[in-house]
Amino acid sequence: MRLSQFIKRVITLYKESAVRGFQKGIRTLWGLAKIVIPVYFIVTFLGYTPILDIVSGLFEPVMNIVGLPGEASLSLVLGNVVNIYAGVGAMATMALTGKQATILAIMLSFSHSLLLESAVANKAGVGLGLVVFIRVGLALLSGIVLNIIL
């Protein structure tokens, strides 16, 4: 059976699920757009002002340890304080190399939405301090190691 036929069969068999998945996709995309678009506008605006340069310069030495430009600190802060989409929105405005984008992505994927997700993990029974320690620790460690080996 060809792949396209297989996909068609699955979709006819699970039409309701597919429709529900589509609606969920639209909802997720809407939730994402509501954050990515304003963040993109704000970060681009900051790029026209001296503010972004000042913040970048401030964080440049620390960010160099993980092989990222100073401005990437903005993406890490937004990703951890707001959520992963805000981090991605800020990331989209920056001209990063493949290596930098991968490092930033892995750091953000280990540690994001600290406020909300740590509360979820805490509710499932693991202490808040340990949760934050593991996530931030993994992000820093992976950034340092990847900067060396990539």
Add this chain to the structure above:
Amino acid sequence: MDFVAYLKESFTGSMSSVLTMGAIIIPLMVVMEILKDTKVLERFSSKLNPIAKFFNISNESIFPLLIGIIFGLAYGAGIIIDSTEEGNLSKRDLYVLVIFLLACHAIFEDTLIFAAVGANLWLIFIIRLIVAIIISYFAARIIDKRQLVEED
């Protein structure tokens, strides 16, 4: 500053990012919703007992683990909390599961979104998975050691 150029840059840039993400997320959600309804994961879970053995967790932990890896922390934690209340999971199972999922959850969604803004898809995927396996393995060992100490 050139305000028109700013608006144009922000608008086209943010729109193209959102559209790329949409092209990834919508098909992914369709596939995941079908996956949920086929109950494939329930059946698949019982075949993954070697994983339970590796971490020395109960076989009942595998299903919530898979759900968390694929569908995300909030959804996975919901099922973990339900299973704990039904008494299917021990405190040790719970710890190992949550620590695994802290490092690695919603793996398809997050990884693909990052790939949309230029990151290497396979590296993120593999590193998250391997790191999650390592830290939860050691977490399991530490818990066992502590319990031995407490029993002494």
